[in-house]
Amino acid sequence: MSVVDTQLHTSVDSHVHHDEHHDHEHHEQSFIRKYIFSEDHKIIAKQFLITGIFWAIIGGVFSVIFRLQLGFPEANLEILRPILGGWITEQGKLDQNFYLALVTMHGTIMVFFVLTAGLSGTFSNFLIPLQIGARDMASGFLNMLSYWFFFASSVVMFASIFIETGPAAGGWVIYPPLSALPQASLGSGLGMTMWLISMALFIVGSLLGSINYVTTVINLRTRGMSMWRLPLTVWAFFLTAVIGILSFPVLFSAALLLIFDRSFGTSFYLDQIYIDGEALHHSGGSALLFQHLFWFLGHPEVYIVLLPALGITSEIIATNARKPIFGYSAMVISMLAITFISFIVWAHHMFVTGMNPFLGSVFMLLTLIIAVPSAVKSFNYITTLWRGNIVFTPAMLFSIGLVSFFISGGVTGIALGNSAIDIQLHDTYFVVAHFHLVMGSASFFGMLAGIYHWFPKMFGRMMDDKLGYVHFWITFVGVYFVFFPMHYIGIAGFPRRYYSWTNFDAFSSYADLNMLISIAAIITLSAQFIFLFNFFYSIFYGRLAPLNPWRSNTLEWTTPRLPGHGNWPGKIPTVYRWPYDYSKPNAKEDFIPQHIPHYETVESNLEHEKVLEEYDRELAKESEIHVSSHSH
Template identity: 60%
Template sequence: MATAEPAAQTHHHEPQSFWTKYVFSQDHKVIAMQYMITALIMGFIGMVMSWIFRIQLAWPDHNLPFMRFLMPTNMESGTLQTPGYYMLVTMHGTIMIFFLLTAILTGGFGNFLIPLQVGARDMAFPFLNMLSYWFYFLSCVVITVSLFVSTGAASAGWTSYPPLSALAKATPGSGLGQDLWLIAIALFIVASTMGSLNYVTTALNMRTKGMTLMRMPLTVWGIVVAAVLGLFAFPALFAGAVLLLLDRHLGTSFFLPHLVLGGEHIVRNGGSPLLWQHLFWFLGHPEVYILILPAMGITSEILSNGARKPIFGYKVMVGSLVAIAFLSFIVWGHHMFVSGMNPWLGFAFVITTLIIAIPSAIKTFNWLGTLWKGNIRFTTPMLYAIGFISTFVTGGLTGIFLGNSALDIPLHDTYFVVAHFHVVMGLSSVFGIFGGIYYWFPKMTGKMMSERWGKVHFWLTFIGSYGVFWTMHYLGFMGMPRRYFNYESFQFLPPSMHALQIIITISALVVGAAQLIFVVNFLYSWLRGPKAPDNPWQATTLEWQAPTPPPHGNWGEHLPEVHRWPYDYSVPGASADFVPQTVPVEVEPSGEHHRRAVAVNGHTNGHSNGHHA
């Protein structure tokens, strides 16, 4: 799909002042870095929150006097108070899901990679793109401010189920903190919508000559499909947030029936808390795919590069991304099997949910197929990409338990669920993000990150994360409910659960310490790291053909022209083990046209290498 370049775009006016260059920039690369750094800071806050509540869960009698400086109202005595605990778990979830993962994967990687990987000079709507970041920034400010209001931040869980989230009297955080939570989410949705419109439009309309849809790298596919999900799913939560604000302040009854709270009648009529759950999960389930699809794309990209082999089953990979995205819209009820929703609806949701296992399994086979007969380079990005296969499989398989309504009955709202979604959606997307940062950092900053410290960071994170989240499955078996401040009131939990709690917390602190290594590596490398070559990983995709770091407008005088698909690694007869997409087929052979013949025969071209497994 070749697009003639509009005359106006050939001479991009490079911004001159500090403000237009670094702050109110309309350059997709600057906006990407703004998104990425803001999201990482938010993620850091979310992680510190998890340290504090993990300490509470492992050592309920802790005494940390220095903490009163960080949390004056909730840790005045050095011991975490109950309202503070609920505030922390709520804000940890909210910040991690929306303000870290969603923001960095679409706003960060989407912004940086889409124009560079499809050969565009910038996004389709640069001004909208800038606005998207600033709305996101504003939403971050609002959610951060909410931590400091006198009644405390929202504490009804990241799912904010009413009535707890609808009535100020129901729980301390349901005052101004909950209003700010709803406003922040609404602002975030505005930001995400503006960004997603850009990502989809740019990928559809601004591809350079020769860049057909089926020549787009899987990263772009993953991010664009996630953006489409966001465009369709986020409005449901936006509507929910507005309705909940009305219920809170104007006495409407969308989510509230008549109820008695603390002896006082709250006279409302006809509303149902289940309506919120439907609206929330209509976003909430696609949301987890908004996080995982870009991470799948990034992982596919890195695996192919690191194995020096074409991605296995490119077309099927694209097809399964789209299939997963479609299915994600019709499975939300699996969060509600025991919610009071008509149990017969459970049938449909069991079936649609378990069908997702098929495209997910195909993707897993294809990642393994990519490694098969490869020549693997163990770079830091590759370590993360291989780790992604492990975490995605581990977390995906536990989803087969929870997606089956009968098994969900005992497991629902226990630590088994916490373990499941952290492994499959939290860890896996974080692995995609870290892999992606180590991989594209050289192009973003023009500097190389330390591989040695990258590997230390990876190993501590990988081992520590399984220490945290694998262990949680056992607590789930025991029937330990989530969102408990402590477990001292209950005897059915065996004493060995204390040991598990301590293992989890120590592992979490180790993982936390590892992230400090990452921060130092990131900042030090940016300032002092060795200069990066244009194509340090010997990769095929377009962004590596741009100068490092790419200037405003990305490509200098002429747009690149694409002659082949993005995975020409180890092409038989080629002079190197990678052929960039810009190299004409007359110069180097391409596997794109005879890839079918090669695959159907099930064996490789004999003279390409001497290796047979």
């Protein structure tokens, strides 16, 4: 035993020494290598986060501008002229082309730039190495490239907002022929070209990131971290990356074929078109082909934005309810099921597109199956709260909010997934309400919850709780005020992407409800500035964070307050247990972190864990030998 001890000391010492040396080397890195072209996963995560926040502000402001048009159709928007210039018509109205551009860009920005890059990019990067016990990602270089492709994509998309003909304006789904023919719409010109270039870059960046996440999770888990001991966050990021790798290339091919149709005269999507006084030569293509390709990504994309949020929530709810997440394996199996099924439901977006109705029946069956694992997840969250000892940190509030949105938005999916019912509801505000709750707001809340929860690890300081509470309650109530009324408007048949409804007698009601939605949207957006203030203020002046502020079990809280390059100054901790040993009977504290071996917690070990006491001792011994053989 004493030999081992000595060994432990020497090895740790030598390692610490080694690492100091290591650190020293990195101090010599230039500012550019350290903060800009960084290969450190934590810096890259922050880069994704800041860029995501930037995009979220733009996406949010866009939505408020078009909500002004929908809520106050009579209002004079002359006041916006200094910002929007020629997009305000001489009558002081929002330009119709620009309205569509705003809707399109709001969707594109929120789905891809905020909830894919901003959410997955931030938390997969930040948490995977820290939670599985790795020094960094499998490839720091590819990881760096991943961010910079995303950055380049952002630059192109951002630039497209300022061009004279405006950004893409065919809806975020960019269905051809509208998106393929510059003469069909103002936004289908240069704006669409830039959209496609930007998305191509985005997909490259996303793939580089995803490949890295998958490789890292498979190969770089620390000793003892079996797949069944992974925190649910890591499971979620892992499966998200798998979905991304399998589906984004299909969007890439769809975009590529569209570029061909636009610029090189091919006819993949175009057939029998007469436009602008001219019959086009294109023939033999299929507009439906694009829709199939698009939704083959488009539907999994829903889970690309949702799964990370659900993973984050699982972790936060367990930690703050001071209870193990209920049904860990059911949660993992549900996520696996969702991952698989997400690939075979895409055509439920296309029930009334002219697709063969038999195909509609098949996709309806498959779609309603995906509701089952989602329901299981919701029940498990609620059961985790039951008889907990709940601490309401802002992160916890946002997580509970997420579960609420996940349910209220999810249940309406059962109506929409039924093709017979979807005939009437397709492309109405009912759909808008559905996906904004279940995918938009839920994922957004997951992202906010993650920021509040891991802020101390990211920046070494605490965010202010009280401001967090205020932020949560205004946002939570606000989101429901924005999206819940849309169900009524949708049931009344109001179509999406309408600049105004007053042309139709059928859609002339609900002016009051639309106004209410717009006001709620403005208030909700304003409340986000409370968060921004809290975020940026706390980075510099927040209270210094304790090492484990939430008394959490996962490995990231075993690192120093501000982990340096390599994350752990000494050896990487070995893992002896799953991450959810909260409030274990007879335990001294209400949490037992993953790196505590069972032989140190004899009093709380369950019957089947008794064997692990000896096993853990072996494991500990083994990791000492392993480390010392490495450091010499």
